[in-house]
Amino acid sequence: MTIIREQEYLRVYQKITRMISMVLDHQQVMDTIVNSLPGLLNVDAATIRLLDAETGKFVMGAANGLSEEYLSRYSIDTEETMEMILSGYPVSKTDVKLESSPEDREIIQSEGVNSILTLPILFQDSIIGILRLLTKDKRIFTADEISFSMALAEQVGIAISNGRMFLEMENQVDFMKEVQQLSTLVNSSLDLSEVLDTIVERLPDSLGCKGCTIRLLQANSNQLELVASHGLSERYLQRGRVENEMNVAAALSGSPVAIYDVGHDDRIMYKTAMEEEGIQSVLSVPIKAGSDVIGVIRILSDVPRCFSSSEINFAVTAAEVGGGAIRNARTYQQISLLFNQIEENERFLANILDCIRPQLLVVDTKKHLVLVNKVLQGEMGCTENELLGRGYHDLFQDQECDEKDCPINKVFATGQPASFTHTNERDDGVHWCERTASPMLGTDGEIEFVIEVIRDITAKKQLEEARLEQMKLQGVVELAGTVAHEINSPLFAALGTAQLLEEDLDEEDIIADVGTIVRNLKEIGKLTGKMTQMTGYESREYVGDTTIVEIR
Amino acid sequence: MAEILALDDVQDATILIGKILKKKGHTVHSFTEEDDAIAHAKANKVDLAILDIKLKKMSGIEVLSLLKEVQPAMKAIMLTGYPTVETAREAISLGADEYCVKPIDRDELEEKVEKVLKSRGNKNAMSV
Structure with missing residues (x-):
């Protein structure tokens, strides 16, 4: 290598080094290189492809002096060339048309490319991309040129990696901030x-x-x-x-x-x-x-x-x-859905409790009211808030129910359901109340609450009394009918015989006496007739405490 | 004159019916036992049966049903000391011509017997 050539290489090397050291973005580094190299190395075009570590394929990084059509062809070079490059060696082709695959030959010809020098871009002994220098004239790349280009490619590798690292660091800081913001947003x-x-x-x-x-x-x-x-x-x-x-x-x-x-x-x-x-x-x-x-x-x-x-x-x-x-x-x-369902269930249960006719209350172990339904509130003339927390016995102290009979007390004493019936004097008369208390056990089997249902059974009691009266009347009517029936046959015989006798008599006195018998037997007949048609009776005072009945 | 069958668990009542109706020229066969009355009807002609509803073993209604089987043209007067709608309805459905309530008056009995006997062949007369 002549001194002039060495000086020229040194000048290009320095220029490239200076240029790529001035930019930090690795894309700018690649663009600077592909735009500068053709002039400095007297070639027509230059490309840089980067290795996609995930797919193992080279993807376009930057290009200068070539058409889009040429750049977007599927394969970069022959398999042999790519293997050499991946092994870390440069590949120089003087006549690409002869040394390319048949499917790429046409596009290479139409692009007018004749010679290509392909160089691996290394960083820390790993291939991170390829640098290609292309000429339209047939050119034999000398060993010095190849060696110099290798040194340049190595510089490019360092610059790209540095740029990448810088970008990565910058990105990482940005991403950390972004993750922080995203985290704040989504967690708010x-x-x-x-x-x-x-x-x-x-x-x-x-x-x-x-x-x-x-x-x-x-x-x-x-x-x-x-x-x-x-x-x-x-x-x-x-x-x-x-x-x-x-x-x-x-x-x-x-x-x-x-x-x-x-x-x-x-x-x-x-x-x-x-x-x-x-x-x-x-x-x-x-x-x-x-x-x-x-x-x-x-x-x-x-x-x-x-x-x-x-x-x-x-x-x-x-x-x-x-x-x-x-x-x-x-x-x-x-949780919201569950909560809504629980609320809905609570409303439903509260509606049921409020809609049932009997009064209902629940007391805790201190006999304080913890639940009252609307009927009970209405009966007491108090609101729910006025009733809750009040003592059970304070609430019912004016009623005719002794504490010893109180079903709530019995439940707490025995642990078993208990009921009690008593009367209450009211403006509209006597009312019958039936109180039934049942225990609510906790998980430990102990009584936690007691439920009491208070029913006004006045109508039921009245119905029972009416039924008893009816049964009594029915018995009396049947007895009267039976008695009348038993009397009627002998009465018929007696009356008829008396009438026949009356007809056969001659003496006036005796005829009058038999007439009295006939008349009275007929009176008995009227009475038995009333008895057979009896529908009711009325008690009538007789003598002292004795009463007799009048048939209706 | 008619052949009359009288059945009542009270013997005095059957005797009385016999005395009243014999005076009117009828032949009266009095019974206190249901089986005897039914046996008589099976063997002899009966124009009219006077039956008490309450008997010893059966009801007068049941006896009427059996008598009607052997003597379909036979007339019947039912007597009862305890009239009810059910017994009246059943007696009528089985072909009873009269339904009388005890104690029946002598004149009333004579009148009803004559009326029923006259209506032989005229089946639309029935009174309670």
Whole structure:
């Protein structure tokens, strides 16, 4: 190598080093290099591709001097070349047309590329990308040029890595702040919808992406249900079930998945729907609550995006924060539901107690009222608040029920249900009350409360008395009928015989006597007739304490 | 004149019926036992049966039913010391012509017997 050439290389090396040391953004580093190298190294075009560690493929980082069509071809170079590069060796091709694969030959020819020098970009002995220098003229890259380009590529590797590291650090700080804010936001609400909406709106914004979806696993079906989305069309969201999509399945098993090119990645099922929606890259992360995966967050980018590890970590952390908040909100939702059900049941039971006709009360072990139904409140002329807490015996002290007969006392003494019937004098007459008390046992088997039901059984008592009266009357009527029947046959014989005798007699005195007998027998006949038609009777005073009945 | 069967558990009552109706020229066969009365009806012609409802073993209604089987054209007067709607309804349904309440007056008995005997062949006369 001549001194002039060495000086030239040194000048280019210094210039490149100075340029790339002035910028920290690794994209700017790559752009600077591909824009500067053609002029400095006398080539027509330059490209930098970065290695996607997840897929093991090289993705475009920066390019200069080449058409979009050429750049978007599927393969970069022949398998042999790529193997050499991955092994850390440069590959120089003077006539690419002859040394390229048949399918790329046409595009290479139309682009007019003849010679390519492909160099691995190394950082700390690892390949992080490739640098390609392309010429339209046939050019044989000399050993010095290749060696110099290798040194340049190494500088590029350092610069890209530094830029990446700086960016990563910057991102990590930003992401930490973002996670902190997200955590504050989602933990400030127990409304599940609000929590979900906050996550789907904040996450794509923080990562500079198009949209985001949250799908949660349904406990009963174990299927994912779309519960929130942002920045995506309804048509895209309705494209179909996603459980079987490989990236979703991987996220459900707990691993995040970043996809650079959704159009050519087997882990994507709905490629057409994504293309129509303008989605280029996807990041799927599991939503964890504790150690359980409860769903999947998908962050979608409308530009090709190689998600960095800090971005993936951020998404995973944000999803975990979200998962905790979702679990809390769900728990709160369930508690609220349960609480509402309990309230509803309480209202229902209170309505039942208020609608039943008997008076009902519950006393605690100190015999203080702890529950009274509306009927009892009405009967006492007091409100619920006035009655609760009052002593049971104070409340009923004016009633004709001795403490020794009190069913509540009996229940506390024996532990068994007890009842007692007594009368009460009221303005409208005597009322019969039936009190039935039953124990309510606690978990320890001891009496915790006693329930007492007070029923006004006046109508029942009156009915019983009427029935007794009716039975008594029925007995009297039947007896009267039987007696009349037993009398009527001999009476018939006696009356008829007397009448025949009266006819056969001649003496006036005796005829008159027999006439008296006939008349009186007929009177007895009238009486037995009344007895057979009897429907009731009235007691009538006779002599002293004796009463007789008058037949009605 | 008619062949009359009188059945009552009180013997004096059957004797009385016999005395009253014999004076009117009828032949009266008096019984206090149901079986004897039924046996008589099976062997002899009976124009009219006067039956008490309360008997010793059966009711007058049951006896009426059996007598009607052997003497369908026979007339019947039911006597009772304890009239009820049920017994009256049953007696009528079995073909009784009169339903009289004891103690029946001699004149009333004679009148009812004549009325029932005259209505032989005219089945629409029934009074209680």
